[in-house]
Amino acid sequence: MLTIGKLSRTAGVKVPTIRYYEEIGLLPEAERSAGNQRLYGTATMDRLTFIRHARELGFTLEAIRDLLSLSDTPDQSCAAADQIAKAQLVAVRDRLARLRALEIELERMIAQCAHGTIADCRVIEVLGNHDLCGHAHNASDHPSL
């Protein structure tokens, strides 16, 4: 049985984060020692590793909750999990496209900086003047980047 600290180091997830996951129901309530400290077995260890990997891949905790409930009932179709991953891929490609545009814009801004005074600095100017922007962006263009 692992203490929360050992679980933390083994899974690469911080201690308060583990407690947080328990609080929101992503992890089951842990067993307790005689002195009320949390104790974990390998099942929770695996579950936590699953969560960490999913987080690293950009899944929200809600998506992870769905994936976990799927894997808790493994006899059904894979289609739902597949669906979640595909939605995730769409979101990732969306973010990628926006970030690439952003990279180009920043490169342009920096290239145009003449190292004079701010009065003629394009970094400021580009941000203040839409006409200089170089790419089209509209109001609904940045939900969370």
Place this chain on the structure above:
Amino acid sequence: MLTIGKLSRTAGVKVPTIRYYEEIGLLPEAERSAGNQRLYGTATMDRLTFIRHARELGFTLEAIRDLLSLSDTPDQSCAAADQIAKAQLVAVRDRLARLRALEIELERMIAQCAHGTIADCRVIEVLGNHDLCGHAHNASDHPSL
């Protein structure tokens, strides 16, 4: 003079967001009408447009605060603004690299989904088993993606 609603539509920033920006000091306190409603001139309009563009480019509100304080004193060197933009570019490229790795991983997961039952679904498996992951990731690998 614009009301907050007109400013909102013109600048493409939602009404509560404008009030929020005022509250945290990004926008100056607005003039008020006889009936206590906010009124804006073109100066605030420009400032708000600046903020929106900077947000769309991924600058944090803190970075924007810095940029605004720079542009409020335009007789100094451009270097500071340049510096902020460059730091931003580094962060953007970082996010890009991670997102590209993530895209590849998701593509691989989806390609491997055999459309069977979850018991042998790779989407679940890949997330639970580090060995199948295909790329190296360590614990300090995802500050905000």
Place this chain on the structure above:
DNA sequence: TCTAATGTCTCTAGCAACTAGAGGTTCAAG
């Protein structure tokens, strides 16, 4: 066996960057 250090407990509050809603006031059009 005692003690000191480290680990753990619960609880509250905070972060970014907003968004949503309640309950009330003001303004503009018909």
Place this chain on the structure above:
DNA sequence: CTTGAACCTCTAGTTGCTAGAGACATTAGA
């Protein structure tokens, strides 16, 4: 003059944690 949209302030919620206070548990060394 009335109606309805737009505005006001205030509080609380969102996501995914992180930080700190103050108290209890455990463990390693003297």
